[in-house]
Amino acid sequence: MKMDGNIRVATETKYKELYNNMKSYGATEDFHALFFVCACLGYRKGKIKALPKRDDRFWSRTITPPEWACYYAMILEQNSFDYDKVADDKDVLASIEGYANAGMDILIEEFLGDFLLPSSKSSDPQLDPAFCKEIPKQFVHFLFDQSESEGLE
Amino acid sequence: MILHKMVVENFRQFRGKQEIEFIAPGNDHANVTVIFGENGRGKTGLFRAIVFCLFGERRLSQDGDVRHEELQLVNVSALVSTPGQPIRTSVELEFTHRGQTYRLRRAILGMQDESNIIEEEDEKRLFVVTSEGNTETVPITEIDMVIDRILDRRVKDYFLFDGEKIERLTRASIEQRREISAGIRNLLNVDALETAIRAVGRVLKTLEKELSNSSNEELSRLLKRLGDNEEEQALSRKRQEELADEIRLARQEIDKTDNELTKFNEIRHLLEKRRSLENQLQDLEQQRDEALNEMRNLVLKTAALIVAPTVINVFSHIEKQKQRGEIPSEIRRDVIEKILADQQCICGSEICEGTDAYSHIIAWLKRTSDVSTQDAALNLWRYLAEVRNHFSDDANIVEKQLQQYGNRTSLIANINRGLENVRDQIGSSERQDATKLDGQRKKLQENIVSLVAEAQTKQTQLEQLHQENDRFRALLKEEKQKVGKNDELSRRSILARDTLDALEGIYQQFTHEIKDLIGKSATQLFRELLDKEGRENLRTIVVNDDYSLQVLDRYNKPFLANISAGQRQIMSISFIAALARTASRGENIEIPLFMDTPFGRLSYEHRQNLINQVPTFASQWILLATDTEFRRQEAQLLKNSGRWGKFYMLRSTHDGNTVIEEQKIESALAILRDEVDL
Numbered sequence: 036m037k038m039d040g041n042i043r044v045a046t047e048t049k050y051k052e053l054y055n056n057m058k059s060y061g062a063t064e065d066f067h068a069l070f071f072v073c074a075c076l077g078y079r080k081g082k083i084k085a086l087p088k089r090d091d092r093f094w095s096r097t098i099t100p101p102e103w104a105c106y107y108a109m110i111l112e113q114n115s116f117d118y119d120k121v122a123d124d125k126d127v128l129a130s131i132e133g134y135a136n137a138g139m140d141i142l143i144e145e146f147l148g149d150f151l152l153p154s155s156k157s158s159d160p161q162l163d164p165a166f167c168k169e170i171p172k173q174f175v176h177f178l179f180d181q182s183e184s185e186g187l188e
Numbered sequence: 189m190i191l192h193k194m195v196v197e198n199f200r201q202f203r204g205k206q207e208i209e210f211i212a213p214g215n216d217h218a219n220v221t222v223i224f225g226e227n228g229r230g231k232t233g234l235f236r237a238i239v240f241c242l243f244g245e246r247r248l249s250q251d252g253d254v255r256h257e258e259l260q261l262v263n264v265s266a267l268v269s270t271p272g273q274p275i276r277t278s279v280e281l282e283f284t285h286r287g288q289t290y291r292l293r294r295a296i297l298g299m300q301d302e303s304n305i306i307e308e309e310d311e312k313r314l315f316v317v318t319s320e321g322n323t324e325t326v327p328i329t330e331i332d333m334v335i336d337r338i339l340d341r342r343v344k345d346y347f348l349f350d351g352e353k354i355e356r357l358t359r360a361s362i363e364q365r366r367e368i369s370a371g372i373r374n375l376l377n378v379d380a381l382e383t384a385i386r387a388v389g390r391v392l393k394t395l396e397k398e399l400s401n402s403s404n405e406e407l408s409r410l411l412k413r414l415g416d417n418e419e420e421q422a423l424s425r426k427r428q429e430e431l432a433d434e435i436r437l438a439r440q441e442i443d444k445t446d447n448e449l450t451k452f453n454e455i456r457h458l459l460e461k462r463r464s465l466e467n468q469l470q471d472l473e474q475q476r477d478e479a480l481n482e483m484r485n486l487v488l489k490t491a492a493l494i495v496a497p498t499v500i501n502v503f504s505h506i507e508k509q510k511q512r513g514e515i516p517s518e519i520r521r522d523v524i525e526k527i528l529a530d531q532q533c534i535c536g537s538e539i540c541e542g543t544d545a546y547s548h549i550i551a552w553l554k555r556t557s558d559v560s561t562q563d564a565a566l567n568l569w570r571y572l573a574e575v576r577n578h579f580s581d582d583a584n585i586v587e588k589q590l591q592q593y594g595n596r597t598s599l600i601a602n603i604n605r606g607l608e609n610v611r612d613q614i615g616s617s618e619r620q621d622a623t624k625l626d627g628q629r630k631k632l633q634e635n636i637v638s639l640v641a642e643a644q645t646k647q648t649q650l651e652q653l654h655q656e657n658d659r660f661r662a663l664l665k666e667e668k669q670k671v672g673k674n675d676e677l678s679r680r681s682i683l684a685r686d687t688l689d690a691l692e693g694i695y696q697q698f699t700h701e702i703k704d705l706i707g708k709s710a711t712q713l714f715r716e717l718l719d720k721e722g723r724e725n726l727r728t729i730v731v732n733d734d735y736s737l738q739v740l741d742r743y744n745k746p747f748l749a750n751i752s753a754g755q756r757q758i759m760s761i762s763f764i765a766a767l768a769r770t771a772s773r774g775e776n777i778e779i780p781l782f783m784d785t786p787f788g789r790l791s792y793e794h795r796q797n798l799i800n801q802v803p804t805f806a807s808q809w810i811l812l813a814t815d816t817e818f819r820r821q822e823a824q825l826l827k828n829s830g831r832w833g834k835f836y837m838l839r840s841t842h843d844g845n846t847v848i849e850e851q852k853i854e855s856a857l858a859i860l861r862d863e864v865d866l
Contacts, residue, residue, distance in 0.1 A: 036561075036564035036565070036567065036568055037564070061480070061481065061483075061484050062484060062487070063484055063487050064484050064485065064487070064488075068484075068487050068488055068491075069487075071488060071491055072487060072488075072491040075491045075492070075494040075495045076491075076494060078495060078498070079494050079495060099488070100571050101488075101492065101571060101574065101575045102488070103571070104499070104568055104571035104572050104574075104575055105492060105495050105498070105499060105575065107502075107568050108495070108498050108499050108501075108502035108503075108568070108572060109495065109498055111502050111505075112498050112501055112502055116502070116505050118561045118564070118565060119561075121564075121568075122561065122564075169480065171480050171481070171483035171484050172479075172480055172483050172590070172593050174483070174487065175483050175486050175487060175490050175586060175589075175590065176590055178487065178490040178491055178493075178494065179490050179493070179583075179586050179587070179590065181494050182490060182493030182494045182496065182583070
């Protein structure tokens, strides 16, 4: 739990363009933000998926402390609060990569599907510029729908 | 002159005989009559009826160059309903002046000749009821003269006027100067003095012509130069007059173009609406784009909400660990490990494997983490606390932003629909016509600017010629005296010149004093009528030597160019009232103030001041007002002043005519509206 900033965080190779697109169309500020979203989605749905082809996406130093805190919380909750499981940040991020990978599949399935270029769907998904004008707002809307914001204090 | 009654018969929109009784000043102080009607109901028709009856004129100053045949007075529906029959159109006015009652009637006959309407003069009669109660008929040839003595037709525009047009008095132009100069001269009866000046001038000219033929070369030369100078002055003045006429015509042309443009009022309204909608749309789209850019900053907050239960759960777990004393642990792990290794407690007793004490310590060890893990857990607890504490606010922010974005998008959609609707209503051909007229108007305005510049140059030239003229006159007088000791012609010429100079001196002094008096009186009224802000900034009205009006600010600097149209209107009304007050030698104005559209351009405070002040200095105030300017607020003010005596409403009938209905003043407050959509 040192919030190590020297780790390369990877995503699946085929999502490279999608990460770039989401940033360039203003849906997310940076790669770590989309990664966080995907990790949250994957974790919330209890899905984890290994990365067959890894592609380094960003440095862990871009991850903010609240994001780290959420990652540690996920791993701790998942491992019956065993602090040893969060002792090594590399292991933590390796597990989170699995959640984020599964989370990206969920995101595509439940939200991004309508925004993708049809030709890209089967291989490396890419956003269709024609439908992306309001994607920042629609993205937040989708995430808000996924959350359980009611009753929060 | 006090107006008592007006009867119109088949005049313009007023079919049949209809009458209005004006409230005349009496014991109860009421002296205000309000004639209320929406646009097109015939308010200006009544204004026209008074001018027609008094002076036989059918044209008002605001008519511009509308053709004579377009200014029909006969009621068309009466004409159409009795084909082949002439229709009598008349206006009768009853008024008093200096203790005598007058009844003036003027009538025309209207006939339909194929598609044309012919109007012929029918009757003009004036009856005078003397103070003894006898009625006398004024011979028809003397009627105009009698009326002119009561209210000179040349100054009628000062007392019967359109509130929105009267502010032209404050425009610093040759026309305006001419108008004011004429107003002052006519009202103050200096005509006789002017006639004398002209007569002496003619005598002098004849004498000097004879003198110029004399053998004295210097005298001839000076007379010639003086003659040339005067000729040049006359030419400059003539050109000034021409320029004034050209400016007047150009302004009339602008008025005409404006009238044409009123045909596009609907489209103008739509164009304004379109512009307003487009501006709103632009603002909203900008706000929406900004909100869209802000959305990316909400992504992390919103995603964290997805794992809120996890965050809360882990936070609670660590919190409990803290409460149980496990984090940080009450006994350090390394101490427990040392006890186990030494098999001796810190109290000195032996701890052997397999004993209960040993098992307890092992369990203790299992619950205890190392120091770095404890520190990290505490850090995590702090971070999770921070994340957790923001959940509620973040959720509210995200929800609010999404809602606002949605509202803006709906508004944008509505405005787009509105715009589409407005665009459909604006036909492209009409739009082109309106643009063309606007272009013409712009050219006319440019023309006026160059004419005004030329007029100003001419004025400067005239001033120089005038100075030169003074110099020549002095030289001439000297020369005449030198050669004319024994010369009868020279002596007579000198005498004529001295007489002329003396008369002109009297004239100058008189008009100067009068201008001063009018300026002072106008200033006093102006300050009473102005709103608070205007009073603070505008101090004095000055009638300049060239008869232009000027207003000075608190630093005594000319400020006319900067005042608003409403303030100009107030300034003009003050000037008119001052003119009349001066003519009445400080008494109340004995001429009714008959104002069409009195408050159109005025702010509420100006309206308030007019309502409170005008009835105190005018003997009679007749207002022709429309719904946009005479609302419940103005009516209440007028009612409270105790000056409001009569209230008439102009109502349209199904056949396009207008009926004059007298209403109780109390009912006005129920009839009138608070605010009007402009």
